[in-house]
Each structure stands twice: as structure tokens, then as C-alpha cells.
Amino acid sequence: MANYLLAMATYAGLYALMALGLNVIWGLAGMINLGLAGFFAIGAYTSALLTVHLHWPIAAGCVAAPAVAAAAGAAVALITARLRGDYLAIVTLGFSEVIRLVASNEIALTGGTDGISNIPGPLRGVLDPTQFNLLSLTLVWVVVAAAAFLLARLSASPFGRVLRAIREDETVAAVAGKPVLRLKVQAFMIGAAALGLAGALYAHYNAYVAPDAFQPLITIYIVLALTAGGTGRMAGAVLGAVLVIALTEGTRFLAAALPFLGAVQVAALREGLIGLMLILVLMLRPEGVLRERPRIRAPEAG
Amino acid sequence: MLRAERIVCGYGSADEILKGADLAVAEGEMVAIIGPNGAGKSTLLKAVAGLLPLKSGAVLLDGVPAHALPARERVRRGIALVPQEANVFPTMTVRENLEIGGFIEPQAVAARADALFARFPMLAEKRRQAARTLSGGQRQVLAMAMALMLQPRILLLDEPSAGLSPKAAETLFDVIRTLHREGRSIAMVEQNAHEALTIADRGVVLVDGRTARHGPAAELAADPQVRRLFLGG
Amino acid sequence: MIRVLQLVADGVMAGATLAVPAIAFNTMYAVLRFPNFAISGLATIGAFAGYAANVWGGWPAPLALGAAFVAAALASVACELGALRRLRRSGPLAAAVASVALTILLENVVRFGFGNELRGYDLPVFRDWRLGPLRLNPQEIENAACALVATAALFLFLGFTRTGRMMRAVADNPALAALKGIDAGAVAVLASLLGGGLAGFGGMLIGLDASIDPLTGFRVMLSIFAAAVVGGLGSIPGAVLGAVVVGVGEECSLLLLDPAYRSAVGFLAILLVLSFRPRGLLGERAW
Numbered sequence: 001m002a003n004y005l006l007a008m009a010t011y012a013g014l015y016a017l018m019a020l021g022l023n024v025i026w027g028l029a030g031m032i033n034l035g036l037a038g039f040f041a042i043g044a045y046t047s048a049l050l051t052v053h054l055h056w057p058i059a060a061g062c063v064a065a066p067a068v069a070a071a072a073g074a075a076v077a078l079i080t081a082r083l084r085g086d087y088l089a090i091v092t093l094g095f096s097e098v099i100r101l102v103a104s105n106e107i108a109l110t111g112g113t114d115g116i117s118n119i120p121g122p123l124r125g126v127l128d129p130t131q132f133n134l135l136s137l138t139l140v141w142v143v144v145a146a147a148a149f150l151l152a153r154l155s156a157s158p159f160g161r162v163l164r165a166i167r168e169d170e171t172v173a174a175v176a177g178k179p180v181l182r183l184k185v186q187a188f189m190i191g192a193a194a195l196g197l198a199g200a201l202y203a204h205y206n207a208y209v210a211p212d213a214f215q216p217l218i219t220i221y222i223v224l225a226l227t228a229g230g231t232g233r234m235a236g237a238v239l240g241a242v243l244v245i246a247l248t249e250g251t252r253f254l255a256a257a258l259p260f261l262g263a264v265q266v267a268a269l270r271e272g273l274i275g276l277m278l279i280l281v282l283m284l285r286p287e288g289v290l291r292e293r294p295r296i297r298a299p300e301a302g
Numbered sequence: 303m304l305r306a307e308r309i310v311c312g313y314g315s316a317d318e319i320l321k322g323a324d325l326a327v328a329e330g331e332m333v334a335i336i337g338p339n340g341a342g343k344s345t346l347l348k349a350v351a352g353l354l355p356l357k358s359g360a361v362l363l364d365g366v367p368a369h370a371l372p373a374r375e376r377v378r379r380g381i382a383l384v385p386q387e388a389n390v391f392p393t394m395t396v397r398e399n400l401e402i403g404g405f406i407e408p409q410a411v412a413a414r415a416d417a418l419f420a421r422f423p424m425l426a427e428k429r430r431q432a433a434r435t436l437s438g439g440q441r442q443v444l445a446m447a448m449a450l451m452l453q454p455r456i457l458l459l460d461e462p463s464a465g466l467s468p469k470a471a472e473t474l475f476d477v478i479r480t481l482h483r484e485g486r487s488i489a490m491v492e493q494n495a496h497e498a499l500t501i502a503d504r505g506v507v508l509v510d511g512r513t514a515r516h517g518p519a520a521e522l523a524a525d526p527q528v529r530r531l532f533l534g535g
Numbered sequence: 536m537i538r539v540l541q542l543v544a545d546g547v548m549a550g551a552t553l554a555v556p557a558i559a560f561n562t563m564y565a566v567l568r569f570p571n572f573a574i575s576g577l578a579t580i581g582a583f584a585g586y587a588a589n590v591w592g593g594w595p596a597p598l599a600l601g602a603a604f605v606a607a608a609l610a611s612v613a614c615e616l617g618a619l620r621r622l623r624r625s626g627p628l629a630a631a632v633a634s635v636a637l638t639i640l641l642e643n644v645v646r647f648g649f650g651n652e653l654r655g656y657d658l659p660v661f662r663d664w665r666l667g668p669l670r671l672n673p674q675e676i677e678n679a680a681c682a683l684v685a686t687a688a689l690f691l692f693l694g695f696t697r698t699g700r701m702m703r704a705v706a707d708n709p710a711l712a713a714l715k716g717i718d719a720g721a722v723a724v725l726a727s728l729l730g731g732g733l734a735g736f737g738g739m740l741i742g743l744d745a746s747i748d749p750l751t752g753f754r755v756m757l758s759i760f761a762a763a764v765v766g767g768l769g770s771i772p773g774a775v776l777g778a779v780v781v782g783v784g785e786e787c788s789l790l791l792l793d794p795a796y797r798s799a800v801g802f803l804a805i806l807l808v809l810s811f812r813p814r815g816l817l818g819e820r821a822w
Contacts, residue, residue: 032628034635063739079806085628086768087809090760093572093635094802097757105795112592220636257607264650272643277616349715385714391707393822395702401697402704406716408697448715486640 006133010205013140014198019225019237020147021194026226027233028160029187030167032089035076036222038096039192040080041103041214043069043199044231048116048209049109058120062200072191077188081181095244096216115210119203136205143201144238147194151233154190163187215270224278227285246272277296303329303487304350304381304456309351309359311511318357319345321511324478325489327456332478334498334519336532343491345387346508347458350489351383352376363455365397378406380455386464386491387443396425396444399433403448411451415451418447424478439470443477450481457481463497475501495532507532511515537668542786544669548601550762550782551679552744555737555756557762557774558686563730565706565769567723569627572634573614574734574759576641578752581607581735582742590657596743599656600681603739604732610641610722611731620723638752646749653746663665678740685736685776689729693771695821702726703822706769753796754783758785761801765808771822777815780804 018040019262025033046068047061056064065292080088105111122139124132154160166173166180172265203209221244229240251273255266306325312318319342327333335343348354350361352373361369368376391399400418404411419426422443428436433444442462449457462478463471471494479501482488492498498519499505505522507515515522522528556578563571584606589599614637614792622630678792693699704712714718719732738752756782781801788800810814 008676033630034632077815079810083809083813086631087764087813089572089628089631090764091805091809094757094760094805098799098802101796101799216635217639220639223632225770262650265647268646272640272647275636275638275640275643279633279640282633282636283618283621296747322752338593351713353710374716377714382732383714385711388711390710391704391711393707394703398700398703402712402717403698405697405704441799 003096003133006130006137008040008245008249010133010137010140012242013137013144014202014205014230015221015225015244016144016238016241017140017147017198017201018222019229019241020144020234021191021198022153022222022226023191023234023237024151024154024187024194025191028155028163028167029184030163030288031077031081031184031188032085033092033188033191034089034160034216034219035092035094035096035099036195037214037218038092038099039069039195039220040199040202041074041099041209041211042072043097044114044194044203044209044214045103045110045199046196047200048119048203051120051204052116052118058122058204065200069199072099073189073192074185076192077185078181081184081188093216096214096219100211100214101228101262103214104213110211113211115208117208119207119209121204121207124207140201140205143197148234148238149199151190151194155234159183159186162282217274220274220278224274224281227278227281303327303364304489305360305362306346306350307321307360307362309346309349309361311345311354311359312346313354318360320349322359322513323508324512324513324516325350325506326516327487327489329487330485331504332482332486332490332502334495334505335489335491335508336493336495336498337514338531341508342511343508344460347383347482347489347491351381353383355356377452378473380452381458382449382452382454382456382458383458384442384445384449384462386462389426389431390436390441390448393432395430395432396436399444399448399452400425400526404451407452409482413452414451418450422447433501437470437486438466438473439473442466442470442474446477446481456487456489459488461493463492463494471497488522495528496523539670539787539790542789543783544671545675546786547779547784548672548675548679548782549786550634550779551682552675552737552740553758553762553777555682555685555740556734556755556759556777557729557766557772557778558689559733559737559764560759561766561769561771561774562689562733563726564763565771566726567619567623567628567630568709569623569669570634570760570768571619571730572631572756573611573637573641574755575732575752576638577607577611577731577734578738578741578755579645579747579749580610580641580752581732581738582747583649583724583749584735586649586654586656586743586747593657596656596658600739607773608728608732611734613729615724615727615750619727620720639672642749642753650750650819651748653748655746656743658743661763672744674711674744678743681740682737685733687769689733697727706822719745730773741814755777757798757801758782760787764805765815770817773815773817776817781817 018036022036026033043065047065050056050064051058051061051066104113122135127135162178162183166183170180225240225244226237228243229236251270255261255269304327309320309323310318311320312480323342325346337343343477349356352371358370360367363379368379390404400415401411404414419429424440425444425447436444466474475497484502490498499522502519505519506513507528556574557615560571560574581603585603588594598659618633619630622633626752663670663672675816693703701717702722702725704717707717709719736784741755742751761781763774764779765780781804785797785802
């Protein structure tokens with residue numbers, strides 16, 4: 001039981017990190033990103049491959065992963081940053097699916113649906129499971145704290161202010177001489193890097209990565225974490241992640257209380273509840289997830 | 303017939319473009335609404351039409367309060383707004399535009415559309431063309447014809463000549479003059495204060511969200527202050 | 536050469552089937568002004584409603600297709616009235632995110648009721664026809680015919696009925712439509728009903744060809760988006776054209792790529808179109 005709780009707390013940390021990344025892309029820069037699972041996957045596979053096949057040290061893997069994810073983020077952003085949100089939504093959703101397709105099919109590279117196993121973890125062979133869990137938990141939350149601190153500073157910095165201005169009204173910002181495209185790409189890269197780092201940490205903690213772990217449902221978890229906690233504030237992202245893990249794991253116990261359900265039905269119930277919860281949170285937060293332009297615009301002349 | 307009293311409204315919760323504007327249009331009368339940019343002229347028409355909620359004030363049609371009604375309902379009661387921009391359905395044909403204009407009275411649509419085609423032969427010529435292929439002036443005529451489909455009690459025209467060449471604007475004002483002669487009640491916002499005060503019976507000067515002056519059009523046109531501010535001296 | 540012709544023929548058939556959910560997506564986009572990602576969940580609902588009607592109820596294919604349409608239409612209206620209507624007021628992106636959550640919810644409702652196994656309809660299996668050197672599957676041809684009928688019906692409805700004109704008016708200029716007395720809320724429900732129904736109808740058509748499982752709608756998701764974007768978001772004829780282009784593209788990709796990457800072709804098509812002709816082949820006109 002203790003190990004279970006430690007593991008859940010670790011996962012909460014991973015989601016917190018990803019929610020923080022999302023907060024930069026959505027909360028600060030106002031860009032929709034439905035492909036979060038894809039960047040998470042890229043980070044996880046990068047670090048897994050480097051440490052398992054090329055025998056890089058874990059720390060190096062954890063540096064390469066966010067870098068690669070950021071590069072992917074830059075590519076996606078460059079193609080879509082000038083487009084309307086609808087297109088960005090479609091492209092990011094598609095991106096995440098393509099990543100999963102590649103992961104499932106490039107067997108030589110990624111092990112296909114079998115995935116990559118035996119990924120090294122920090123001192124895994126040396127410590128007993130509880131100690132390993134404690135160490136991982138600590139490491140993950142140290143990273144989360146550092147990220148929260150850095151991103152909060154970023155948010156308060158001139159960079160953060162410009163991003164918020166772009167989110168409010170891109171045209172005005174552009175006319176004021178701000179390099180809008182470059183700033184949006186940078187914001188996207190930072191968010192993608194956070195997601196990629198979370199992926200690497202996940203790979204080393206879990207010792208195993210497989211395409212099934214990177215479904216759109218993960219994206220929904222992250223969005224739920226951010227919206228439940230309150231968009232725009234870094235502390236909110238962390239709080240939301242803890243809430244999401246509590247909810248998702250809580251449903252596991254709920255399902256156990258309904259013994260007449262089969263395993264597939266339990267899984268369906270849990271996933272369905274997550275979807276439902278996000279819809280409810282979205283409806284109950286009147287200010288909305290993304291601060292979008294109000295429907296009625298004031299006229300130019302009276 | 304139509305009265306707007308002490309209208310206060312804006313576009314957002316903190317916004318207040320109109321700070322207590324008044325408007326009155328008697329049966330068969332044409333009122334010109336003039337004033338500087340940003341005074342709230344278009345906003346006033348939108349408030350009367352029901353596109354904007356009022357923070358305070360009243361809109362009365364024949365003495366009956368209308369300000370709680372949604373735009374749809376006001377259309378039914380006979381308040382027809384012709385917006386300044388985006389006032390036609392661009393991908394639909396001229397005929398279809400008229401049909402949508404008469405949407406809430408389907409039985410009368412065919413007859414009234416034919417009558418309007420007879421009255422505006424230019425529209426009849428282009429009846430199968432998409433509205434966006436029309437020139438600016440033609441579009442304005444179409445927009446007005448759409449409003450006429452419902453045989454409204456009052457026409458609210460928001461800067462009908464905006465963006466039109468002088469010739470097209472002249473043609474349009476001819477149409478408006480004819481409508482006025484036929485006894486239509488019209489409230490018209492116009493940048494071209496001179497033309498507006500020439501055609502209209504009465505005028506309202508809106509400044510900074512409030513009604514600054516109102517009275518017979520000829521009087522306002524002769525008034526030295528009005529002349530200086532809006533009529534080029 | 537024959538191989539290429541065969542692939543093109545297969546692609547046109549696949550495209551015709553894909554056209555139905557693509558039209559659904561674009562119709563809803565045109566009227567409701569947001570990308571409704573619930574389309575893939577609705578397709579799955581339709582496929583399984585048709586299955587229930589056909590396999591449990593013993594209904595023949597046409598009636599089962601009707602059941603697919605109705606079930607998905609009702610689900611779609613429930614989504615609209617229950618959640619999307621309120622969220623659209625905050626803006627299209629809030630609704631888009633909710634629609635992803637909805638698709639997950641719908642998929643899991645199906646999974647809860649039917650489990651994960653593959654299921655097939657209880658319909659006669661036809662042998663392939665030979666048209667010269669080409670092999671054509673009668674089921675696919677039937678699908679294409681159904682798709683054509685559905686498309687034509689929608690086209691006629693939008694073009695020649697008062698209600699259809701009303702919907703086009705809202706798609707064209709929602710503010711003006713409201714000003715002319717059109718009830719935007721009612722039109723939104725109607726668009727959800729039609730779009731959802733078509734998505735469900737299309738879902739069953741896709742399943743008729745092979746088998747269905749809760750991921751049926753999800754698997755074609757990328758291809759549907761590709762068809763919609765390639766043809767022009769919000770354009771109904773564009774959806775048809777886009778679907779054929781994507782269908783042919785996916786089949787011809789078999790010459791170069793692993794079959795598993797077919798969906799990726801859709802994604803590539805989206806990127807290409809957005810880079811070079813962002814408004815799609817037929818622009819963003821609804822009709």
C-alpha cells in the first residue's frame with residue numbers, strides 16, 4: 001500500500017510537470033495543444049533509446065529528451081503558429097496520433113507495441129522497491145519545484161508579459177513590433193520541453209515504455225489537471241495534477257466496489273468518468289479554459 | 303411611435319459607450335442621427351434593435367416596452383435594422399437573401415420578393431447571383447430590400463452610404479428619399495451629416511454617448527455650432 | 536499500371552465512404568463554427584447501434600443504417616444541449632477541447648456495453664466483381680452509393696428547403712441571421728442532429744466493410760480531419776472532394792509505405808494543405 005501511494009505521488013508529480021508545460025503554451029501564450037501525449041512520448045522514447053541502446057547515463061538522457069521534444073515542438077509551431085486555433089487543434093491532435101503510429105510500427109527502433117523494457121532507473125538495482133520509490137518521488141518533485149519556480153519567474157518576466165499580450169490580441173502585439181511568430185514558437189518549445197522531460201522521467205521510473213501509454217486520454221488528463229487547478233497560475237497546475245491523480249486512482253477503488261463489472265467495463269467506466277469530469281470542469285469554470293476573444297467586438301467608430 | 307430613453311449600454315461589462323442617449327421617431331418621420339466618431343451612433347441603433355443589452359434606459363414601441371425582448375422578437379414587432387457591415391449573406395443568391403429577409407413570414411415571401419424585384423430592377427437582374435458578387439452600392443440596396451421584406455414599422459439604417467462612391471451614395475439616398483416619401487419611419491445614422499439633414503425631418507446630435515441636440519433638421523442644419531462641427535462651417 | 540488503377544479505384548471507394556463523416560464534420564463546423572472532435576465517438580455509436588439493430592434485432596441493412604443515424608443523431612444533440620452549447624459561448628476552443636473529452640466518453644460508453652472484441656454485421660458477403668482488370672468489392676460500391684444518396688439528400692435539403700436555407704444563413708453570417716428572426720439555438724440543434732446522424736451513418740458504412748470495435752471511429756479520425764481540411768474547413772462539397780483525395784492518397788501510399796501508416800498520409804495531407812493552400816481546395820464556403 002505504501003509503495004502504491006508513493007507511486008501515485010510520483011505520477012502526480014509527472015502530471016504536475018506536464019501541466020506546467022501546458023500552462024506555458026495555453027495559459028501564457030494562448031495556443032491550443034491537443035497533442036501533449038505526443039511530446040510526452042517523444043521525451044520518453046528519446047531517453048529510453050539513448051540509455052538502453054547507446055548506454056548514455058540517465059542524466060544525459062534526461063537532458064536530451066526535452067531538447068528533442070522542444071525541437072519537435074518548434075517544428076509543429078512553425079507550421080501552425082500563424083493559423084487559427086481550429087487548425088492548431090486538428091494538427092496537434094493528428095501529430096500525437098502519428099507519433100503513436102510511428103512508435104507502434106517502427107519495431108526496429110521502438111520495439112513496436114512491445115515497447116522498450118529494462119530502462120535503467122536511478123540506483124534501481126541497489127535500492128529496494130520502497131527506497132527506489134522514495135528516491136524517484138523526491139527526484140521528480142524536486143524537478144517539479146524547480147520547473148514551477150523557473151516558469152513562474154518566466155511568467156512574471158518581460159517574456160511572459162509579451163506572451164500574455166499576444167494571447168489577448170495578436171494583431172495589436174504585432175503592430176507594436178513584437179516578433180509574434182518567434183515568441184509563439186519559443187513558448188511552444190518551452191512547453192514541449194517540459195512535456196519531454198516528464199516523458200524521460202516516466203521512462204526511467206517505469207522501466208518500460210509502450211505506445212499504449214501515450215493515448216489522447218493522457219492529453220485529457222493533463223488538460224483536466226490544468227483546468228481543475230486553475231489556468232494561468234503555476235501553483236494551480238500542481239494542485240490540479242494532484243487532484244487528477246486522486247480522482248483517477250479513486251475511481252479504481254470505486255470500481256473494486258462494483259464486483260459485478262468485468263475488467264474491460266471497469267476500465268471503460270474510469271476513462272469515461274475522466275472525460276465527463278473534464279466536461280464538467282470546463283462548464284463550471286465560467287472564465288473558460290482559454291481566454292478567447294469575446295464574441296461581440298466593439299466597433300471602430302461610433 | 304418609437305422612443306429610446308436614457309439608454310446606457312456598451313460592449314463589455316466595464317464598457318459604457320452610451321451614457322444616457324435619447325431618440326424619438328414619430329410615425330412617418332425620418333430622423334437623422336449625426337455626431338463625431340465614437341459618439342455611439344451605431345451603438346444606439348444596435349441597442350434599439352436588440353443586439354446589445356441595456357444597462358439602463360428603455361426602448362418603447364407605441365408606448366409598449368420592448369427592451370426586454372430579444373432581437374428576434376423585435377423584428378417580429380417591426381423594428382428592422384440594416385447593419386453597416388456584413389449586412390447580406392455573401393454566398394447566398396440575391397433571391398435567397400430576400401427570402402431570408404422575409405423568413406419569419408413564409409407565406410408572404412414569394413409575393414413580396416417579386417414586388418421588391420419589380421421595384422429594384424437591378425436586384426431582379428442579379429437574382430441568381432451570389433450576394434458577394436454585388437458592388438458596394440448594390441449590396442446596400444439588397445440589404446435595405448431585405449429589411450423591407452417584413453414591411454417593418456421602422457427602418458434603422460446604420461451608415462448606409464459608408465464606403466460607397468459618391469455616385470452610388472447618391473443612388474442610395476434616392477432610394478431612401480423615396481422610402482421616406484412613401485411614409486416609412488426611418489432612423490438613419492450618417493457620417494454625411496449634410497446629406498442626412500437635407501433628407502430628414504428631424505435630427506439628433508449624439509456626442510460622447512449622450513443626446514446633445516435634437517430638433518427639426520433644417521434648424522440643426524442652420525445652427526452655427528452644428529455647421530462648424532459637422533458641416534464644414 | 537493495373538496496380539495503380541486498382542489502388543485509385545479502391546481509393547475512390549474508400550473516399551466515398553469517408554465523405555459521409557467528413558461532410559458531418561464540415562457541416563457542424565460551418566454552422567457551429569468549431570471543430571467537433573466528438574465526430575469519431577459519434578461514428579462509433581452509430582456503428583454499434585447499427586450492429587445492435589442488425590445482429591440482435593435482425594434488421595436488414597437499410598433499417599440498421601437508419602438506426603445508426605438516429606442513435607448518433609440523438610447522442611449528438613445530447614452533447615450539444617448538455618455541454619457544447621454553453622461552452623461555445625466561451626469560444627470555439629473550449630468547445631473543441633470538450634469535444635475531445637466527449638469522444639472519449641462516447642467511446643467508453645460503447646466499450647462498457649460491448650467490450651473490446653471485434654464484431655461483424657450479419658450481412659451476406661459478396662464476392663468481388665471484376666470490371667475488366669479491376670477488382671471491385673460490391674459492399675464498397677454499395678457504401679459509395681449510400682454515401683452518394685446521403686450527400687445528395689443533404690445537398691437538396693440545404694439548397695431547396697426553407698430550413699436548409701435557414702441553416703446556410705446561419706453558416707454564412709450568424710449575427711445577421713439572428714437579426715432576421717432565425718433562432719440560432721434551434722439551428723444549432725438541427726446542425727448537431729444532422730452532423731451527428733451522418734457521422735453515425737458513416738461509422739456503420741465504414742464498419743460494413745470489415746468489422747467494428749470501440750476504436751472504429753478513432754481509427755478514421757485523422758482521415759476525417761484530413762478530408763475536411765484538404766477540402767476546406769466548413770465546405771460541404773469540399774468534404775466530398777477532400778475525402779476522395781485523401782482516400783486515393785491513402786491507397787496509393789501503399790506503393791511506398793507500410794500499410795500501418797495509412798492514417799499518417801492524412802496527417803501529411805493536412806500539413807501540405809496548410810502550408811500551401813490553407814483554405815483548402817474549395818475554400819471555406821459552406822455550400
